[in-house]
Amino acid sequence: MKAAIVYATKYGCTKKCAEMLKTYLNGEADILSAKSDKISLAQYDTVFIGGSVYMGKIQKEITHFCKRNLKQLLHKKIGLFACCYTPKDTEGFFETLFPLELLHHASYVTSVGGKMDYDKMNFLYRKLFQSLKKIDGFNEGFIEPEINAEEIKKLAELANMN
Numbered sequence: 450m451k452a453a454i455v456y457a458t459k460y461g462c463t464k465k466c467a468e469m470l471k472t473y474l475n476g477e478a479d480i481l482s483a484k485s486d487k488i489s490l491a492q493y494d495t496v497f498i499g500g501s502v503y504m505g506k507i508q509k510e511i512t513h514f515c516k517r518n519l520k521q522l523l524h525k526k527i528g529l530f531a532c533c534y535t536p537k538d539t540e541g542f543f544e545t546l547f548p549l550e551l552l553h554h555a556s557y558v559t560s561v562g563g564k565m566d567y568d569k570m571n572f573l574y575r576k577l578f579q580s581l582k583k584i585d586g587f588n589e590g591f592i593e594p595e596i597n598a599e600e601i602k603k604l605a606e607l608a609n610m611n
């Protein structure tokens with residue numbers, strides 16, 4: 450069994466989650482950037498796909514990767530994850546991030562938490578987030594995210610079960 454972990458990140462948190470996932474896998478795994486258009490999935494029987502979420506959207510490289518490889522992905526064991534502050538049980542959340550067909554085919558779909566990297570954040574993003582925090586109801590419900598290692602372990606289990 451060989452797994453691919455395809456990720457897209459802005460400030461590095463999703464890459465860190467991909468690396469954690471690799472350490473929890475029993476078998477061989479390659480970590481691949483979704484930015485590369487040279488990814489060949491033929492050698493993998495399990496594919497994990499993860500990206501971070503900004504203003505309700507997953508990284509565009511993930512959307513393109515899923516669309517480009519959809520047919521092939523539907524023949525593999527799939528784990529999907531979002532790196533973000535939205536909790537995994539938020540109704541309708543994943544439907545806005547991944548193609549429905551892939552979502553229904555996936556063995557496990559989750560949010561693995563994240564990190565708000567205020568030091569690395571550029572001016573525009575810091576401003577955007579300040580605006581978000583002014584929206585009624587957002588600030589009250591907002592909890593500073595942390596990486597959820599337990600959810601990453603659960604993702605790994607789907608590949609380790611073989």
Ligand SMILES: Cc1cc2nc3c(=O)[nH]c(=O)nc-3n(C[C@H](O)[C@H](O)[C@H](O)COP(=O)(O)O)c2cc1C
Pocket residue numbers: 457458459460461462463464500501502503504505506532533534535562563564565566570574575577578
């Ligand atoms: C400007 C901004 C907008 C964000 N928008 C969302 C959002 O709409 N939903 C969400 O769940 N998380 C959102 N986040 C949280 C990021 O997804 C989170 O910080 C993630 O860990 C970033 O991962 P990365 O370093 O791999 O890009 C936002 C963060 C920033 C800075």
